[in-house]
Amino acid sequence: MTVKKLWDISPTVTPDAPIFPGDEPFALRWTATLTPDCPVNLSAITMSPHVGAHADAPLHYANGAAAIADVALDAYLGRCRVIHAIACGPLIRIEHLQHAEAALPPRVLVRCCQHADTQWNPEFSAFAPETVDWLAARGVRLIGLDTPSVDPASSKSLDSHQRLLRLDLRVLENLVLDEVPRRLRIDCAATEAGRRLCIPPFAQSCANFDGSAQCCANADGVERQMNAITRQDCVARDQADPLRALKDQFALPPGVIYLDGNSLGVLPKATAARVQAVITQEWGTDLIKSWNTAHWMELPARVGDKIARLVGAAPGEVIAADSTSLNLYKVLSAAIRIAQADAPGRKTLVSERSNFPTDLYIAESLCQQHGLTLKLVDSVDELPAALDADLAVLMLTQVNYRTGYQHDMAAVTAAAQAAGALVIWDLAHSAGAVPVNLSGANADFAIGCGYKYLNGGPARRPSCGRIHAM
């Protein structure tokens, strides 16, 4: 069974809470108490916004920069990785985080302490500025840590804060990461007064409050506790799986649990005999006649029609030919030419920095050929802003091969088309794995591959290209 658990990653804010020298400590005074004439207890508090867990506003380290009320909340909310760099010394260096480099989400919190300090201690770990650059280059938009600051206590130049400003990164400081799991979602609520981050189990964090949560900074996460699933649960799910019988159609070596179908699908049992017949009979014996007698000629369209059923396309819309990259080159060239004929002023091709590298190489070289600019967004949150009047073509992989993130194909296509652009979808990690509905999404072009979830085998690597009726 999957359960959600809430984690409060903020320290308790009390008058004794450790503060940075110069900060105003927390203090609470009661302005009204329950009496026969007064139906409520009311309190007033004073403290610097930097007491306890907090998000620095850019205004904190640059005059004229955004105050916290002007900072968009998106960067703070969503999937997050907690990377352990416990006892890393005065600076969190790139080598302390490299072990977790694969598939970083847009939010990274670094746990430097076995137990977060409850007393002021100037010897805390801070970020080396180059580590901030390194994280930003990997698409990270929010960083955080369980010490008072991303810069050392003695720093006067605040180099890491200045990096945050230059790279437009957000930051959470003074967190408590003592017990949280490494994969979290950060779910916060904004407040009216100053847009501090404010989280539900607030009462646990601010002793003696009367419940006015508006002014305290907290952050928490929701974990999907995978360890709550027992082997018995898995066996029961297997038995209830309607696709269970299909496993017998595949030739898995005994004892192998194969989790690499995202790269190369398992051999179907029928394939060996079919390939043998093609070689000995169709090619070996019938030779050139097989173009007609074995219907080789129609094969790309016949296989395409079968794939069409899996990706929500109509008969005749999908063709099986060439490799994924070649097909991407073809449809992207076509899309760029159409866009340039229809709207020559549009000059950008947008994709994700985390898209499959060969897709990006192809996009890069076609952009050079056609005088377009390739714009890569670092997170899905940045996509809406990239769908502007300059956009010629949007090229995305529906399911991200690193993170597993699945785009809402219909919504993204509609938004890009409303902005006047054409959309190309790479289905390499979705066709055959999850429901895909190209027609429903009104997709302009799509390509994919046959050797992953379509189990087409490594040799022929069939791919599909689709042009939606236009």
Ligand SMILES: Cc1ncc(COP(=O)(O)O)c(C=O)c1O
């Ligand atoms: C998302 C995605 N796009 C493109 C490709 C490139 O495919 P090919 O090497 O078959 O051209 C792959 C290969 O794994 C992929 O996963």
